[in-house]
Amino acid sequence: MYVMKIAAAQISCAPGDLQANLAKVRDFSARAKKAGAQLIVFPEMVDTGYSMPAIQKNATSWKEGAVPKLQAIAKELSLAIIAGVSDRDGSRIYNAQVFIDGHGKVIGKYRKTHLVTAAPLDERPCITAGDAFTSCEIDKFNLGLTICYDLRFPEVCRALAVDRQVNVFINSSAWPFPRVEHLRILALARAIENQSYLILANRVGTDDGVTFCGTSAIIDPLRFQRT
Numbered sequence: 001m002y003v004m005k006i007a008a009a010q011i012s013c014a015p016g017d018l019q020a021n022l023a024k025v026r027d028f029s030a031r032a033k034k035a036g037a038q039l040i041v042f043p044e045m046v047d048t049g050y051s052m053p054a055i056q057k058n059a060t061s062w063k064e065g066a067v068p069k070l071q072a073i074a075k076e077l078s079l080a081i082i083a084g085v086s087d088r089d090g091s092r093i094y095n096a097q098v099f100i101d102g103h104g105k106v107i108g109k110y111r112k113t114h115l116v117t118a119a120p121l122d123e124r125p126c127i128t129a130g131d132a133f134t135s136c137e138i139d140k141f142n143l144g145l146t147i148c149y150d151l152r153f154p155e156v157c158r159a160l161a162v163d164r165q166v167n168v169f170i171n172s173s174a175w176p177f178p179r180v181e182h183l184r185i186l187a188l189a190r191a192i193e194n195q196s197y198l199i200l201a202n203r204v205g206t207d208d209g210v211t212f213c214g215t216s217a218i219i220d221p222l223r224f225q226r227t
Helices: 018-034 052-058 066-077 148-152 154-164 177-194
Strands: 006-008 039-041 080-089 092-100 106-111 135-138 141-147 168-173 197-202 217-220
Touching: 006 197, 006 217, 018 039, 018 066, 018 080, 052 092, 066 080, 066 092, 080 141, 080 168, 092 141, 092 168, 106 135, 106 141, 141 148, 141 154, 148 168, 148 177, 154 177, 168 177, 177 197, 177 217
Parallel strands: 006 039, 039 080, 141 168, 168 197
Antiparallel strands: 080 092, 092 106, 135 141, 197 217
16 A cells, blocks of 8 residues: 645635745745655645735736746755645736646646636636646546535536546635635535545635635545545
8 A cells, every 4th residue: 555644724814915825835834844845735825815906916927926936946845746736827826726736837727617607706807717627647646636616516526536547636726714624625526426435625714805714624435534
């Protein structure tokens, strides 16, 4: 049996304050490394916070802002990092996820395919939807990248499992408190129905009056346990 120790970071973010958010990411990464983790997963939009005005103002291109700094942290600590980040591409902004290996190399990029449509978190005026799924191999595991609202669409994980043979789903999230039970049930369902592990890193704290519900989890589909 092959074993990998993975950490899910449940953090708050400061909207628009890249340096403060990166300092928190580094602190959590160092603590995870000290505890023996080989991979740490962070929530959605850890660079800008999950605030549409903050994202609109502070989103950066892929080769600027958070990603190069996350690469430096990963390389320094010899720790793989997955994090939700902004991705400005010309006039468009994507809600993205970066996968960086322990050498500091970007090995995967995903742009959120399913945008939230409900106020006050309607992403459509600010963010463009991605159009492709992403999977990445690390050691003996094949990881499928997903972001927050994607969990509501079983076809996403099913396509990753069937077409790409993914056996671990990663979800970086900023899921609000009013629907905390939805998050718990959907995460369990996606893991169980595909017989794949699921790593959920969800935000805490409050951005623009929206409070996030945490409930981060590492789900083993064979034992039906959340750890």
